[in-house]
Amino acid sequence: MKKVVIIRYCEIHLKGKNKGYFERLLGDNIKHALKDLDFKCVKIPARYLIEDFSEDDLDEIVSRLQKVSGIHSISVAILVPSEKEIIYQTALDLCKDKVGTFKVDTNRADKRFPVHSVDLSRELGGLILSKYAKNLSVKIKNPDFCVNIDIRESGDTLIFTDVIKCMGGMPVGGGGKGLLLLSGGIDSPVAGYMMAKRGMKLKALHFHSYPYTSDQAKEKVIDLAKKLSLYAGDIELYVVSVTKIQEAIHENCSEELMITMLRRFMMRIAERLANSIGAQAIITGESLGQVASQTIESLTTSNAVIENIPVLRPLIAFDKLDIIAIAEKIDTFETSILPYEDCCTVFLPKFPAIKPRLDKVEKEEQNLNVDQLINEAFTNIEKFHV
Amino acid sequence: MNYVYLDNAATTKPNEVALKNAIELLNNDGFYNPSALYNPSRAVKTQIEKVRLQVLKLFPNGYDLVFTSGGTEADNLAIFSFAKKGNIVTTSGEHSAVYNTFQQLKQTGIEVRFAKLNSDGSVNEEHLLSLIDEKTSFVSVVNVNNETGAINDINSIAMRVKSINKNVIFHSDGVQAFLKINQKLSQNVDLYSISAHKIGALKGTGALIYKKNLHLKAQLFGGGQEHNYRSGTENTFGIFNFGFAICENANIEQNFKNAQVLKDAFLNELQGVVQLVSSTNSSPYIVSISLVGIKAEIMQRLLADEGYLVGTGSACSSKLGTSRIISNCNLDKRVSEGVLRISFGFTTTIDEVIGCANAIKKCAERLKVIKK
Numbered sequence A: 001m002k003k004v005v006i007i008r009y010c011e012i013h014l015k016g017k018n019k020g021y022f023e024r025l026l027g028d029n030i031k032h033a034l035k036d037l038d039f040k041c042v043k044i045p046a047r048y049l050i051e052d053f054s055e056d057d058l059d060e061i062v063s064r065l066q067k068v069s070g071i072h073s074i075s076v077a078i079l080v081p082s083e084k085e086i087i088y089q090t091a092l093d094l095c096k097d098k099v100g101t102f103k104v105d106t107n108r109a110d111k112r113f114p115v116h117s118v119d120l121s122r123e124l125g126g127l128i129l130s131k132y133a134k135n136l137s138v139k140i141k142n143p144d145f146c147v148n149i150d151i152r153e154s155g156d157t158l159i160f161t162d163v164i165k166c167m168g169g170m171p172v173g174g175g176g177k178g179l180l181l182l183s184g185g186i187d188s189p190v191a192g193y194m195m196a197k198r199g200m201k202l203k204a205l206h207f208h209s210y211p212y213t214s215d216q217a218k219e220k221v222i223d224l225a226k227k228l229s230l231y232a233g234d235i236e237l238y239v240v241s242v243t244k245i246q247e248a249i250h251e252n253c254s255e256e257l258m259i260t261m262l263r264r265f266m267m268r269i270a271e272r273l274a275n276s277i278g279a280q281a282i283i284t285g286e287s288l289g290q291v292a293s294q295t296i297e298s299l300t301t302s303n304a305v306i307e308n309i310p311v312l313r314p315l316i317a318f319d320k321l322d323i324i325a326i327a328e329k330i331d332t333f334e335t336s337i338l339p340y341e342d343c344c345t346v347f348l349p350k351f352p353a354i355k356p357r358l359d360k361v362e363k364e365e366q367n368l369n370v371d372q373l374i375n376e377a378f379t380n381i382e383k384f385h386v
Numbered sequence B: 001m002n003y004v005y006l007d008n009a010a011t012t013k014p015n016e017v018a019l020k021n022a023i024e025l026l027n028n029d030g031f032y033n034p035s036a037l038y039n040p041s042r043a044v045k046t047q048i049e050k051v052r053l054q055v056l057k058l059f060p061n062g063y064d065l066v067f068t069s070g071g072t073e074a075d076n077l078a079i080f081s082f083a084k085k086g087n088i089v090t091t092s093g094e095h096s097a098v099y100n101t102f103q104q105l106k107q108t109g110i111e112v113r114f115a116k117l118n119s120d121g122s123v124n125e126e127h128l129l130s131l132i133d134e135k136t137s138f139v140s141v142v143n144v145n146n147e148t149g150a151i152n153d154i155n156s157i158a159m160r161v162k163s164i165n166k167n168v169i170f171h172s173d174g175v176q177a178f179l180k181i182n183q184k185l186s187q188n189v190d191l192y193s194i195s196a197h198k199i200g201a202l203k204g205t206g207a208l209i210y211k212k213n214l215h216l217k218a219q220l221f222g223g224g225q226e227h228n229y230r231s232g233t234e235n236t237f238g239i240f241n242f243g244f245a246i247c248e249n250a251n252i253e254q255n256f257k258n259a260q261v262l263k264d265a266f267l268n269e270l271q272g273v274v275q276l277v278s279s280t281n282s283s284p285y286i287v288s289i290s291l292v293g294i295k296a297e298i299m300q301r302l303l304a305d306e307g308y309l310v311g312t313g314s315a316c317s318s319k320l321g322t323s324r325i326i327s328n329c330n331l332d333k334r335v336s337e338g339v340l341r342i343s344f345g346f347t348t349t350i351d352e353v354i355g356c357a358n359a360i361k362k363c364a365e366r367l368k369v370i371k372k
Helices: A021-033 A055-065 A086-096 A117-131 A187-197 A213-231 A244-250 A256-278 A296-304 A320-329 A358-365 A370-379 B016-030 B040-058 B069-080 B096-105 B123-133 B156-162 B237-250 B253-270 B296-305 B348-372
Strands: A001-007 A039-042 A047-051 A073-082 A100-108 A136-138 A147-149 A156-160 A177-181 A201-208 A234-239 A279-284 A382-385 B063-068 B087-091 B111-117 B138-142 B169-173 B191-195 B208-209 B286-290 B339-343
Touching: A001 A021, A001 A156, A021 A039, A021 A047, A021 A055, A055 A073, A055 B253, A073 A086, A073 A117, A073 A147, A086 A117, A086 A147, A086 A156, A100 A117, A117 A147, A136 B063, A147 A256, A147 B208, A177 A187, A177 A256, A187 A201, A187 A213, A187 A279, A187 A320, A187 B191, A201 A213, A201 A256, A213 A234, A234 A256, A234 A370, A234 B286, A244 A256, A244 A370, A244 B348, A256 A279, A256 A296, A256 A358, A256 A370, A296 A358, B016 B040, B016 B237, B040 B063, B040 B208, B040 B237, B063 B069, B069 B096, B069 B138, B069 B156, B069 B169, B069 B191, B087 B096, B087 B123, B123 B156, B169 B208, B253 B348, B296 B348, B339 B348
Parallel strands: A100 A136, A100 A147, A177 A201, A177 A279, A201 A234, B087 B111, B087 B138, B138 B169, B169 B191
Antiparallel strands: A001 A047, A001 A073, A039 A047, A073 A156, A147 A156, A234 A382, B063 B208, B191 B208, B286 B339
16 A cells, blocks of 8 residues: 555647657656655556655645646556455445545446446445544535545555646746746746646746846846746746846937837847747736736837747736736746845836837937847856746 | 945955954854753853953843844844734834834734935934824834935934833834944833844844833743843854944044045045945945936946945845935935945955946946946
8 A cells, every 4th residue: 555646637638649648747747746755656557656755745846746747637646456345445434534425436447347436436435424424424416525445457546635727838848938027026027837738848038227127126036036946847937137228229219219218129029038048939017908018009119129939928817816827836926026126216217108100210220220239238148047 | 356445335355353252162062052951152152251241241131132143133133022912103214124014014913114314315304203203102213214324313213203202112223333332322212123134244143122110022942042022043253243344443433434435535525426324324324325316226236246235225126226216215206316325344444445436437437328
């Protein structure tokens, strides 16, 4: 008798000939998430099993697996030989501390097992009820818990009561590579999470403007990338200074267009970096109308500098409160609201342009040496592995 | 990087001799519990009492003291002992240890009144006095403002307060004044808080000086140490160290003059570059200046890159906002956002302050581009 973790996946089942590829990818990601622990990952039909781990690590394993994209749910089960007495005794032990309503659900894949599944469920249910009549009662529809008996063809049986819902989605790596524009705010880590959930491998780009923003602001972004990496796997974080660009815009251009123009620079830098590191898309945390730089006119103006890479905006139709709810779920919210801003108030216009016009912005840009500023920004690029 | 440390109002570098002496004492049977009954522990007790007398010597007769974990605890002990009824009055320029404790009491239903500040951070005395009435039970006025260095003449203020209501208990937070400003406390000041780490000792030790006829209300209960006012085994090492640090920096008048020379030289170097926030009536150890139109936080970062660590009166982040004290000085926003605090220690040299002034000039030139 030993404890194992059953891993179920979701959308992979819908795949046709590619199914094996996605299953292998998920298996690799599971192994990577648990890489510093002792365990064995075994493929069984439509499932993975984690075995041979130290019981001390069980909570950690469960916690990490909940963050692996592509896993639908997991259960901690007890693996026993398929012998009726042992199965019954193990199931009874599992119910020892339980309170409420239950049912027994049996799946008999091994047709050599002498008792039919309906009979086994009934018989075991009766045994449990008579032993724990004080705390338990039977309920077939929506019980508080279900005693699952999975009699496998391999000659052993998995017994478990709880199903832990996981992240869902697709295995990271199966959906290409994206470059996430990661600020210190609430939205961009959520945008990254959403794309990772759809299987996209993330690289990240942060813009800082020391001395106008602090090193703490940069450290905060590294922390956010670390939190995101629990879901998205290892992330390469690039940090580019836009100090000179901000100063140049501040000095030479109309104040109200500061943010619009800065965002155009950011997009240009992002596309150039994406091309050089093999990212196939840019990911932003923009949400329509959230701030002046995210009106459709502002998005159009900043998007206009993009030459030929898709810009994915998974939060475009999300309300702020919905974004916050996800940020709280993935534990980035508390870090995001630390008071180290990623744009110094020095550069925030009193009245930012809400509906910037492309022709006007392009004309203002003629006051700057755009190429030179971007080249300079690339000379001091920093790279972190998180 | 070897930094020149000019943020001594925040904390000071431990005095090497004081630290060495305290370690020696500790190693020489100084670790016993001073409350133990065997003979060797009595030497520890005696040493604590020696430091107690040493501190009390700096105050007039009639005072005693409780050793605490620092200035914050001393302030809390004073306030929670006496600020219980009627209304209580303090200034808008208090250190958070006083200000937030008053805010806490406000939530319990006590009427709390805050006196306005002058533009240099000193309390507007007339406004303070107008807040005192027959129901006022407790008044707290900081001796030296920790951000601007403004000196409040607490002896005179206490006297004027008591001439309106003689029953008021008067407290002053003396953390930035102790061993820095040469003044004899008048008997009108009932309670006075001090801290060790602002004068070259370690963090974790402070004291509340109190008039002997007052009964404090203990906030910590247990073994009954410190006349039952502050239970808990004494921080013997911290207290030894405090005593030695006082010995090392005992020449208040000479140190004051030295600080004044530093301040004058520093400001002389920066004439026309910065606006002075401190007035003439301020501690020479704390210089508050504004680089009008340049946010202090940005300047602070650049100065650190140049090797100079200084304090700010404000934070660039709109979430943090300008410091409460600086905002309460009613300065123009462009001034208040640019407030830097340069604070000297007993070992600060003239070369260091001139170097810092030059670095400020250099950084101001660099930031010219963003000045509005």
